[in-house]
Amino acid sequence: MQTLLRIDSSLRKEGSYSRMYGDIFVQMWKERNPGSKINYRDLNKDRIPHLRQEVTQAFFGRAEDDGLLEISDMLCEEIWESDAVLLTCPMYNFGIPSTLKSYFDHVIRVNRTFRYHGDQGYEGLLKNKKAYVITSMGGKKTDLETSEPFEQYLQQLLGFMGIEDIKMVSINGTASEDFILDQEIHYTNQVKQMI
Numbered sequence: 232m233q234t235l236l237r238i239d240s241s242l243r244k245e246g247s248y249s250r251m252y253g254d255i256f257v258q259m260w261k262e263r264n265p266g267s268k269i270n271y272r273d274l275n276k277d278r279i280p281h282l283r284q285e286v287t288q289a290f291f292g293r294a295e296d297d298g299l300l301e302i303s304d305m306l307c308e309e310i311w312e313s314d315a316v317l318l319t320c321p322m323y324n325f326g327i328p329s330t331l332k333s334y335f336d337h338v339i340r341v342n343r344t345f346r347y348h349g350d351q352g353y354e355g356l357l358k359n360k361k362a363y364v365i366t367s368m369g370g371k372k373t374d375l376e377t378s379e380p381f382e383q384y385l386q387q388l389l390g391f392m393g394i395e396d397i398k399m400v401s402i403n404g405t406a407s408e409d410f411i412l413d414q415e416i417h418y419t420n421q422v423k424q425m426i
């Protein structure tokens with residue numbers, strides 16, 4: 232049985248394009264993977280706290296645990312048990328939402344999701360997992376083939392943990408008045424073709 236982890240990060244509960252296309256993805260996923268398990272993490276609803284010094288020390292075994300790793304343990308286990316991750320991510324001030332950054336700060340963890348091999352570098356431990364990334368941004372891209380820095384950053388974060396099979400649909404121009412009419416069918420098809 233396949234397990235999909237869906238992570239939403241738009242601060243909008245309604246009117247969010249990334250969430251809307253995330254819903255379309257999940258609908259298609261269920262059709263293609265009947266009986267699959269879907270775990271849902273809404274980072275705007277359940278906020279992941281910013282990292283603290285004690286938590287990072289506990290990551291390296293340099294602090295009494297005392298429940299410091301509870302959130303990180305839970306998030307690492309959740310992504311470990313997933314076969315695929317659906318990430319929906321708006322562009323905020325040229326970057327990713329701070330809620331999503333906090334999430335990555337807890338899951339990018341030594342000996343859990345990556346290993347350090349000294350001079351030989353780093354090894355991502357989340358192998359054989361797929362990631363589907365749906366990004367949204369208000370501005371129009373001038374070159375549709377080029378990823379924005381925040382999209383490249385998402386690929387870097389996932390790749391660092393070993394997730395290299397990444398498909399991305401980039402919804403751009405959501406601030407334009409004619410966005411819906413022009414683009415809805417186009418993006419729906421793109422999202423459906425991801426799976």
Ligand SMILES: Cc1cc2nc3c(=O)[nH]c(=O)nc-3n(C[C@H](O)[C@H](O)[C@H](O)COP(=O)(O)O)c2cc1C
Binds near residue numbers: 249324326368370
């Ligand atoms: C705080 C904030 C910052 C934003 N910064 C940018 C930006 O830097 N570039 C851009 O093109 N759009 C920016 N936008 C517009 C969003 O990317 C756009 O509304 C997108 O559709 C949001 O995703 P959603 O529809 O899933 O909520 C910003 C929106 C907000 C609320």
